[in-house]
Amino acid sequence: MASSASGFAALTVAAVAAFGEGLPDPRTLSVWARRGSGSACRSIHGGFVEWHAAEADEDSYAEVAFEADWWDLRDVAVIVSADAKAISSARGHRIAQAHPFMPTRRELLQQRLPALKAAMLQRDFETFGALVEQESLEMHAVMISSTPSCLYLVPETISFLHAVRRWREDGVQVALTLDAGPNPHLICPAEHADEVQRRAEALAPGRTVVHSRPGPGVTLLEEHLV
Numbered sequence: 001m002a003s004s005a006s007g008f009a010a011l012t013v014a015a016v017a018a019f020g021e022g023l024p025d026p027r028t029l030s031v032w033a034r035r036g037s038g039s040a041c042r043s044i045h046g047g048f049v050e051w052h053a054a055e056a057d058e059d060s061y062a063e064v065a066f067e068a069d070w071w072d073l074r075d076v077a078v079i080v081s082a083d084a085k086a087i088s089s090a091r092g093h094r095i096a097q098a099h100p101f102m103p104t105r106r107e108l109l110q111q112r113l114p115a116l117k118a119a120m121l122q123r124d125f126e127t128f129g130a131l132v133e134q135e136s137l138e139m140h141a142v143m144i145s146s147t148p149s150c151l152y153l154v155p156e157t158i159s160f161l162h163a164v165r166r167w168r169e170d171g172v173q174v175a176l177t178l179d180a181g182p183n184p185h186l187i188c189p190a191e192h193a194d195e196v197q198r199r200a201e202a203l204a205p206g207r208t209v210v211h212s213r214p215g216p217g218v219t220l221l222e223e224h225l226v
Helices: 002-016 026-036 091-097 104-122 123-146 156-170 190-203
Strands: 048-051 064-066 072-077 174-177 185-189 208-210
Touching: 002 026, 002 185, 048 104, 064 104, 072 190, 091 123, 104 123, 123 174, 123 185, 156 174, 156 190, 185 190, 190 208
Parallel strands: none
Antiparallel strands: 048 064, 072 185, 072 208, 174 185
């Protein structure tokens, strides 16, 4: 999951460190990592990270919006499919850029970001979750209706989309989000995480469930794998 983000962030820091001249500031590392994979610019940092859009290369970077301990949110991710995607994420994003709805989507993104940050500032999960889930569904709506169609969802993904709505009716605080793939990420406050994981495992028996939380940024290790 998110292998290009974590991979290029790690590669950037390791490659720079190999020159033995010390690491530059996090903003510079973020810009360099972004050249390998856009989302890698965020993986340089820990906590909750915002990526700034820009026309100039050096102005498009990520920085920490909230530290990791600001809000104890969890991501209960369910691996419903580990198969290679018929259309890669990189190609899928290029296809989506030509979609007639993309100009409107960009406008909506600019409106959602301040609302999302305000919800995080207040630790308002109901608003936060609604924004996250809507953004994810809108992204996939564009991808599905693109030419060619980028249909990443599988039947189990749809099952989880229906399930989280039932779970919320039961009082469980949870929102579903997706990257350019089929695996649902169930975002929830820490106090609901065990229940979300229990329900996820019951809905998808035998599937791998990964329970994670906000963590630190890249860390340079002296121990080597060889």
